[in-house]
Amino acid sequence: MPTHTDLGFFATDVSLEDTAAIVTGSSRGIGRAIAIELARQGADVLINYNQNRTAAEEVQNAVEALGRKAVIIQADISDLDAHPKLLDTALNAFGKVDILINNAGITRIADILEETPAQFDLLVNTNLKAPHFLAQRVANYMVKNQIRGCIIYTLSISDTMASDNRTAYCISKAGLEMSMRAYAGRLAAHGIKVNGIAAGVIDTDLSRVRIPDYEEAAEKGYIFMVRPGTPEDVAHATIAAMKLYDTGVVLPASGGVMTPLLNLRTMAALEMNRH
Numbered sequence: 001m002p003t004h005t006d007l008g009f010f011a012t013d014v015s016l017e018d019t020a021a022i023v024t025g026s027s028r029g030i031g032r033a034i035a036i037e038l039a040r041q042g043a044d045v046l047i048n049y050n051q052n053r054t055a056a057e058e059v060q061n062a063v064e065a066l067g068r069k070a071v072i073i074q075a076d077i078s079d080l081d082a083h084p085k086l087l088d089t090a091l092n093a094f095g096k097v098d099i100l101i102n103n104a105g106i107t108r109i110a111d112i113l114e115e116t117p118a119q120f121d122l123l124v125n126t127n128l129k130a131p132h133f134l135a136q137r138v139a140n141y142m143v144k145n146q147i148r149g150c151i152i153y154t155l156s157i158s159d160t161m162a163s164d165n166r167t168a169y170c171i172s173k174a175g176l177e178m179s180m181r182a183y184a185g186r187l188a189a190h191g192i193k194v195n196g197i198a199a200g201v202i203d204t205d206l207s208r209v210r211i212p213d214y215e216e217a218a219e220k221g222y223i224f225m226v227r228p229g230t231p232e233d234v235a236h237a238t239i240a241a242m243k244l245y246d247t248g249v250v251l252p253a254s255g256g257v258m259t260p261l262l263n264l265r266t267m268a269a270l271e272m273n274r275h
């Protein structure tokens, strides 16, 4: 029977103190907030970016200001050949990896009647195939080295809610949720926790354009939460998912979008409904 301290992320009091994490896509947006929150919780962080080195350096400075180590690596995660350098860079810098945050992702707008196979491949390769096989690489490392680690996926309300002008995105995220569940099952016996976060409408470069729609819907009472999400909201949910007494589950950070609600407030204006 394992002792309390052997239980790692399956323990009652999970601590991130002196852990080491890889966060994909952490130069901007949600990944950036997760990297900084992990450092605040006591983790060293590998910061991954694709194009924006200056932004990655700002995150590095923020992590180091919190007293933790930070290392930057450029890697396009859709290139599976780049994955070994992600793991090797973290191991060289920190000596181990306890945490993988599968966060990097992209979106593209295309009507489902016009979306091309090339657009579809880009989304599925970046958002689904890449994190699935990065999780496999890191999981094999953890199993081989008996590390009772944790893998968290940044998922989306689009796992379950369809958008007919972002269908490849929705399909990639729906598939990614199943990747998360399958690894959770395979890795539980090794003491490795795997969970996901279903992020809602979060104010980042990726979806800032949707914020006015969200605010209008909230104003009309169709969404309970009074504000759109921030990257920090998702970072807090990510930490909660790491400490959660569960594995293979999706924690919402959806801002009320998934709350079943039929608020027909305009009906109050109908005189016939008053009697």
Ligand SMILES: NC(=O)c1ccc[n+]([C@@H]2O[C@H](COP(=O)([O-])OP(=O)(O)OC[C@H]3O[C@@H](n4cnc5c(N)ncnc54)[C@H](OP(=O)(O)O)[C@@H]3O)[C@@H](O)[C@H]2O)c1
Pocket (backbone or CB within 6 Å): 024, 025, 026, 027, 028, 029, 030, 031, 048, 049, 050, 051, 052, 053, 055, 075, 076, 077, 078, 103, 104, 105, 106, 126, 154, 155, 156, 157, 198, 199, 200, 201, 202, 203, 204, 205, 206, 207
């Ligand atoms: N924002 C939302 O409302 C929302 C909702 C649900 C789920 N999500 C998910 O949350 C994750 C992060 O989204 P975000 O809103 O934070 O996006 P974002 O603000 O556009 O930031 C994307 C981050 O990922 C990196 N990245 C993009 N493509 C990459 C690639 N091929 N290889 C490596 N890194 C790459 C970017 O690096 P560079 O700076 O170098 O470009 C950047 O650090 C995504 O998986 C997204 O699907 C977002």
